[in-house]
Every structure is written in C-alpha cells, then in structure tokens.
Amino acid sequence: MMMSDKNELSHHFEINGGDFSNAGRISTSIKEILQEIGIDSSIIVRAAIASYEAEMNVVMYAQRGVFTLNITPEKLLLNLEDEGPGIENIDLAMKEGFSTATDEMREMGFGAGMGLPNIKKNADKFDISSIPGKGTSLKITICLDRTERK
Amino acid sequence: MTLKEIKELLLAEIVSGEDCLDLEITFAGGSDLMSDVLAFGKPGILLLTGLSNAQSVRTANIIDAKAIVYVRGKKPDNTGIKLAREKGIPLLSTKYMMYTACGLLFSNGLPGVSGLLPRK
Numbered sequence: 382m383m384m385s386d387k388n389e390l391s392h393h394f395e396i397n398g399g400d401f402s403n404a405g406r407i408s409t410s411i412k413e414i415l416q417e418i419g420i421d422s423s424i425i426v427r428a429a430i431a432s433y434e435a436e437m438n439v440v441m442y443a444q445r446g447v448f449t450l451n452i453t454p455e456k457l458l459l460n461l462e463d464e465g466p467g468i469e470n471i472d473l474a475m476k477e478g479f480s481t482a483t484d485e486m487r488e489m490g491f492g493a494g495m496g497l498p499n500i501k502k503n504a505d506k507f508d509i510s511s512i513p514g515k516g517t518s519l520k521i522t523i524c525l526d527r528t529e530r531k
Numbered sequence: 532m533t534l535k536e537i538k539e540l541l542l543a544e545i546v547s548g549e550d551c552l553d554l555e556i557t558f559a560g561g562s563d564l565m566s567d568v569l570a571f572g573k574p575g576i577l578l579l580t581g582l583s584n585a586q587s588v589r590t591a592n593i594i595d596a597k598a599i600v601y602v603r604g605k606k607p608d609n610t611g612i613k614l615a616r617e618k619g620i621p622l623l624s625t626k627y628m629m630y631t632a633c634g635l636l637f638s639n640g641l642p643g644v645s646g647l648l649p650r651k
C-alpha cells in the first residue's frame with residue numbers, strides 16, 4: 382500500500398498472464414480494501430465486478446499487467462495497464478457476446494464475451510485504449526459522490 | 532426457503548458451512564459462465580453452477596452471493612473451500628444435473644433473479 386498526496390490512497394497489484402490458479406485474487410483483495418474503508422456495499426459490488434472482469438482479461442489474454450486502485454473522497458479510480466497482444470477492434474470487443482476465448486478458457490467458465498460490457502455497465506466512466514502488439518489500458522471511474530453516480 | 536430445506540430437496544451434501552443451515556435463501560440463479568453470473572446475478576443470490584474451480588467461489592464472493600450449490604456431484608478444490616470458509620459462503624453439492632436441481636427449487640417456490648414464480 383502507498384500513500385500519495387493528502388487525501389488519496391493508492392494500491393498497486395501485479396497480474397501474471399496465464400496464472401489461472403490465482404486469477405481473481407486481486408479483485409478479492411480490492412473488495413476487502415473497500416470493505417475496510419466502509420464504502421457503500423452497492424458501490425463495492427460494482428467496483429469488484431469491474432476489477433474482476435479486468436483482471437480476468439489480463440490473465441486470459443495478456444502477458445502481464447499492473448492494476449492500480451486510487452481512492453479519493455470523491456471517487457474510485459481503477460487503472461489497468463497490460464503488456465500483451467492488445468485489441469485490434471475495440472468496438473467489436475465491447476459487443477456483448479464477442480469473445481476470442483479458447484475452449485480451455487470456456488471450460489473454466491470464461492468466454493461469454495460479457496467482461497468488457499460488464500465493466501462499462503458498472504463504471505460511471507470507462508476508457509479503453511489499446512495498441513495492437515503492445516497492450517491495453519483501462520481506466521475505470523466509480524463515483525462515491527451520490528449526485529454524480531449512475 | 533432455508534439452506535437446510537434446499538439441502539433436503541436436492542439430496543445435497545454440505546461441503547462447507549455446516550453451521551449455516553438456517554440461512555434464509557430468497558432467490559437463485561444457475562450458470563456455468565462466470566461473466567453471466569456477474570452480469571445477471573444480484574447480491575444475496577444462491578448460485579447453482581457446474582463449475583468447480585476456485586473462480587466459482589471468487590465470483591460468488593465478488594457479487595455477495597449467499598451460498599453455492601454445485602451440480603452433477605462437483606466439488607470445488609481446496610483453494611475454493613478455504614476461501615468460502617473465510618468469506619462465510621456455504622457450499623453444497625448435489626448429484627442432480629443443472630436442469631433438475633433448478634427445477635426442484637423453482638417448483639418448490641424459490642424464484643429466480645427476476646422474481647418469477649411457478650404458475651399454480
């Protein structure tokens with residue numbers, strides 16, 4: 382855990398691509414951190430779902446990734462940068478049901494093609510960018526301030 | 532419906548959470564796809580699944596599921612059981628396949644996520 386400026390808490394996590402046995406652990410920790418701070422449980426569920434889907438995608442498709450959780454009094458910021466194949470067509474990847482998951486991944490319960498749409502649905506703001514051959518970057522914002530919430 | 536009634540209806544075995552049989556369950560949903568569970572599940576859900584890896588428990592914990600019933604006699608691995616104990620999520624295992632297990636619970640009055648109940 383790292384403290385940066387006054388009102389901000391920052392946590393960093395590293396994800397290894399292909400490490401299915403530990404997949405989901407980081408999101409489980411993120412959920413625990415948010416529960417300890419005493420954030421509203423409906424917000425925690427949204428943050429946990431978005432983190433889990435983002436984490437799973439790194440495990441499934443990329444080589445490695447760094448997950449950063451920043452907590453400010455106004456919002457939760459989840460940033461994920463991965464090194465991997467990147468996404469050629471982001472509009473297509475964002476479609477419900479689109480998946481390039483392998484049979485092996487499907488046997489493990491993944492590949493519904495619902496991950497990225499799930500992240501978008503649970504975020505108040507969602508930015509995704511990718512450089513094919515390099516990697517993908519996700520920025521997920523969840524507001525804590527009631528007036529700005531979804 | 533209590534977890535004890537569910538255990539009896541499904542002739543299920545308790546994998547962990549023996550002390551949670553009084554838990555009241557108000558709705559359930561079944562899927563083997565974790566992203567579907569995350570998309571359609573709601574906090575408090577009883578999750579029926581045929582997926583027995585540790586991710587089934589991690590997914591259940593992410594959405595605040597109340598308990599998990601594994602169908603087709605499946606049981607999670609030790610990592611899954613350990614996490615379920617830590618998080619207080621009881622685990623049951625039934626020999627019935629998904630369709631029969633869901634049908635038994637539904638016809639005995641346990642609604643799905645939408646709240647729909649069987650016609651009288």
Ligand SMILES: Nc1ncnc2c1ncn2[C@@H]1O[C@H](COP(=O)(O)OP(=O)(O)OP(=O)(O)O)[C@@H](O)[C@H]1O
Nearest residue numbers: 438442467474480481491492493494495496497566
């Ligand atoms: N970090 C990533 N790096 C490379 N490709 C990705 C990444 N994330 C997603 N993709 C691509 O976008 C597709 C859609 O992703 P999405 O998470 O919506 O569905 P999925 O992972 O295939 O299935 P599910 O999330 O339902 O288990 C993936 O199949 C993959 O081709």
Ligand SMILES: [Mg+2]
Nearest residue numbers: 437438496497
């Ligand atoms: Mg995915």
